[in-house]
Amino acid sequence: MNWLRQLFSRRRMYAELSEEIREHLEEKTEELVARGMSREEAAYAARREFGNVHLVEEDGRDVWRWPSIESFFADVRHALRTLRHNPVFTAVGLLTIAIGIGANAAVFSVVNSVLLQPLNYPRSQELIALHQIAPGAAGLADFRNGLLLSPSMYFTYAEQNRTFQALGVWVPGAANVTGLAEPEQVRTVYVSDGALHALAVPPAAGRWLSQADQDPHGPERVMLSYGYWQRRFGAEQAAVGRNISVDSRPREIVGVMPQGFRFLDADFDVIVPLAFDRGKAILAGFGFHGIARLKPGVAIAQANADIARMLPIWMDSWSNGPGTNPHIYETWKITPTLRPLKQEVLGNVSDVLWVVMGTIGLVLLIACANVANLLLVRIESRQQELAVRAALGAGWRRIVRGLLAESVLLGLMGGALGVGLAYAGVRGLVAAGPTDLRGVSEISLDARTLGFAFILSVLSGLLFGLFPALKYAGQRTALALRSAARTTSASLERHRARNLLVMGQMAMAVVLLASAGLMIRTFEALRTVDPGFADAQHLQLVRISIPDSLVAEPERVTRMQNEIVDKLRAIPGVSSAGFASEMPMEGFDSDWDAIYAQDKTYADDEIPPLRLYKHLSPGFLQAAGTGIIAGRDLTWPEVYGRRPVVMVSENLAREMWGSPSAAIGKRLREFPNTPWYEVIGVVQDVRENGVQQKAPEIVYWSSLPVDTRWADVWRTMTFALRSDRAGSQSFLNEIRQAVWSVNSNLPLASVRSMQEVFDKSVARTSFTLVMLAIAGAMAVALGMIGIYGVISYSVSQRRREIGIRLALGAQRGDVLQMIVREGAKTALAGVAIGIAAALLLTQLMRSLLFGVSAQDPLTFACVAAVLILVALLASYLPARRAMLVDPVVALRYE
Amino acid sequence: MKNNSKRDLFPGALEMMILRTLRGQPLHGYALVQHIKRTSRDLLQIEEGSLYPALQRLLKAELVKADWSVSSTNRRVRTYRLTAAGAKHLLRQVSSFERMLEGITRVLATGES
16 A cells, blocks of 8 residues: 555655755755855855745655645635634625525425425336326316326226326225214215225235225225324224214225325325216216326336327217217317326426525525625735735635635535524425425425535535635736735726626625516405405305215205204304305316307307306305306305206306396206206306316306205305404304304314415415515515625725815815715616616516516616616715815825 | 646656665765765755655655664764665656657657758
8 A cells, every 4th residue: 555655654755755855955055165156156056946846845855745635624724724814704795695595405305305306106207197188078178187088997907008007096085083082073085996005015914905905795895094194093904894984884994005105296184985886977077187107118208108098998988878969079179298206296396496496596696796896806905915925936826726716615614504494494484385285394405405505505515715816816927916905996807707796796686676676566456356255264164074974865964964054153253154165266176068059059069168167155245255247146045946046156147147137037057957046146256266266167056956866965065254363263163163053973084264265275375475575575684784895895895085085175065976876886887787687587487476577677667766776876985985084084094 | 635836847757866866875865965966966856854854754754764873973863765666667667768768869859851
């Protein structure tokens, strides 16, 4: 191990080299003395002949070094020394970088766990969502999830496909579990055979639901989530095999899914088999999400072709009943558009996250600009030090390398601090982030994030180190050992780099503020939209489900629901109450009907546009604060009398009959062979899919169908109570008592106020707003510090000049103006560049905006005004100091 | 290995001369540089110091070895002597140098005619 020996004997070698050189010089000197020179002259001559002793020693030592690493360490040591000797500079620099890197690391950790990590299933790249569209089906354009699958489609696809390893359908829902503790409504996922096989996550205990469990006439089985198993069974192995009562029917627990398993983005408590009855399946009933696992090596395009091949088979194999034409679906132009499961799960979250990541990246650039400015100031005061080092024989490369080492070290130390900040920040983000984000709970600072922070630190260090290094490299020819203390007036040249940096900072601040401003405008626009319900804060919601095993007979279900409403209305402080199948903005996949109007004619195989429908009780609209524009509300006698009456939304009334009042008395139906319903009321439009989305056309049926041959009574209803007491604990207790006084087996689920539903539906917008606002505020603060720093420094450099001006009779006001103008000029240029850039960049966030253009003039004007004001303020402070310069003092000091 | 950038000789020339000189007799640094200067009749403008990094390189490559001793003038000196590897290296270097020199000479000669 030669190099190892060298490493240890190196110190001795260096000493020997030094001694050898010393001896050489002495021998030479003595020889010269012997020839008659004076000792002094001889020593000088010896040195001159020898050359630069330090350089020779350094070169000699270099021979033994691992060249780059060691001089790197030497640079680092030197850098550490320099940083330690300038504590204020170091602290300011470190803090700036730490904030910049910390914010980036925090956001990156979110992007990483949400966007970059694969889904938490084995070989998840094989998983696809069976997404399909039906451009020919009018009304379907409003479908949030394209065209879902019907049970018959599932049967066809599962049995006839050539490209999938496994294929299944699923749908989220809710069920009542009784007999364990208090009756409880749990979140369920209903699955067909194949769905669990596609996801391929093995159970933590027991087994999967099997094909046999999907038999509608076979024994009823269920699987539990890990969380539910822990909560209700203490994670006992013996739970498998026990029975629980789901919707009042006993079901045997056959297995438990492992911890952290989610069904796509759905958290659930139990998995229940769908158990389709093959004999009853018809073509229609497009209500199920399809998932599948591709065979290895199969591309999505092949799978699409495979589905397209099976569609005719599907139409040939099933029907909608006698006398219907199964090929009417050809007019729908059903087209498979399968997509990777990951894309399905993420939706448009990626837009939000990339915008946030981009803005935070800009903040880091601004921070770098600030540190670069600090370094530029410092290198001016270090001219002498550098000149001395150069004179001692340091090559300019070596010095530049040293400067870069210093800034990279600063970057790394700041990065380390920043990671600490990010750790705290991530907790904040998880708390503030939209809760429906996949993987938010798993966000952590993993190795990838740390690596990202490390690379970012080095890059930032190089970036802000580049400015002083370039400046030094540019100046070194002119570098002299002159005293830097006595400066002439600062030339424009010396300030150009710093002014450019400040200009860049201002420009980036404009971009950030503009995007934050656009989000604020979006939020404002959202607030002014009438969502179709009123005073959401005082609207208490609770979801109650009456399973058919508890109450079988439809009318008795309605009577029970009616009784609950009456009890709820009797609670002190409740002004009105009612129930409906779904509340707006809950994110449920809605129910759709093809609606025929009596006064329109339809071709034989024509299917009229599909409309969203809901079931509601008399009084619900009043409780929700949804206005009735024409006609009247449903009444209880009409419900029990099975009167064929219906209400429609305003936009549907206008579309079909021209005006709300014209709709009253008109008739419509949902199938060609069902009875006609009379329109008795027209209801205000409701922003069902969120404030950003336009209100869909809606048909409102009574909760008790006119003819139970066509539809079952709606058993799961959200009860809405209007009260000033909404949300208080005593109020909730009274609600519970009221419901249990009707039937003590009824669990209350999803207890919340309408405001919470609303807030959740705008969570992404508010999250983006908060993030952009934070980024914008940081940008303004950093930009202000930047301008202030540049102007103050220039003032301190120009004290003499200002002193002379004042001595020659310049007014103090003139001096003030001169300095402020300098700052304003830089700021204006920066703002102009920034606005140009922002006009382009805000295009990228168009999908996040609502009710405001990406080039909103008001926003841009305000941002420009704010930044110019900030710049004026930042230059006013040092300008005032300049104004107060005492010419006598200023001139004497020099 | 860092190259001596400001050296009028081509890289390796100084090392070659050192090895050649040491083949005659072991010498210490000062004597070595005086010998080279004298033999070259000061035609080569060698900074005396530049010898030492070259010696360190040769030491590292184990082409020479060094021992401390006391000189005739009662001075503590480090005496360098050629190793077997050094002798072999010198032979190779000299022959390749002579070929190079011949080539250069020929080119220069044709230029004159």
